[in-house]
Amino acid sequence: MTDRRIRVLVAKPGLDGHDRGAKTVASVLRDHGMEVIYTGLHKTPDMIAEIALQEDVDVVGLSILSGAHMALFPRVREELVKRDMGHVLLVGGGIIPEDDRTNLEQDGFAKLFGPGTNTDSIAEYIQAEMKTRWAAEGVDA
Template sequence: MDNKNAYRILIAKPGLDGHDRGAKVIVRALRDAGFEVIYTGIRQTAEMIARTALQEDVDAVGLSLLSGAHMTLFPRVVNLLKENGLGDVLVFGGGIIPEEDMIELKKQGVAEVFGPGTSTTDIASYLTTALDGASKQA
């Protein structure tokens, strides 16, 4: 039947920083780009994010973090997803993240990191391309 259902994306705020305007902008942009978007709200542990991803069976998890704890929390989410059998879920991130950290995060399984000033259209088209590619492979 109709196989063109929307991709499901979880936007999550790990850690203690409560600044989620960025996350909300992404939620809104992805909604308008035709995605089904779920938002966790602020102050989530990596464990909560992984379990939410499991229950919602999302195609991708977007992590937003401004506090500087990304080197600890992003890889932890990646690993917990793997432990839950969700190793194929695309993980991307955004926030105030230095260039050298971006390189290291990508090595640790974060597919893409978006810094300040990224256009929301770019993020939406990145996701569509990456997820279309992933579902063709499977």
């Protein structure tokens, strides 16, 4: 009767009032059978990491359109690590220049999705990644 589902936190860090993209991604992930928790707008890195902990999510997806990603994204990662949640699959999306994407992907972010990304490909990426991780875990501890 094992029924494990991929749990995803979709979060909006900082002063960014646009969440149509985050809501779109959240509903696409839901349609791919995932359990998605959406934070709502204007969350601090501290709050996002705390929600990730309480919800024991496998994935944290950050959405940002404000341009503050280089300030906020690494802080979310720090807060996660501080809570012993460094294992989560960390992804992000929004208006993020190519150079910054590369930098973040070298700094603990598994993948950044830019404008024009096919939404299904986000779900497929997460599913493939979690499949590998769960297989590697064997038993989840």
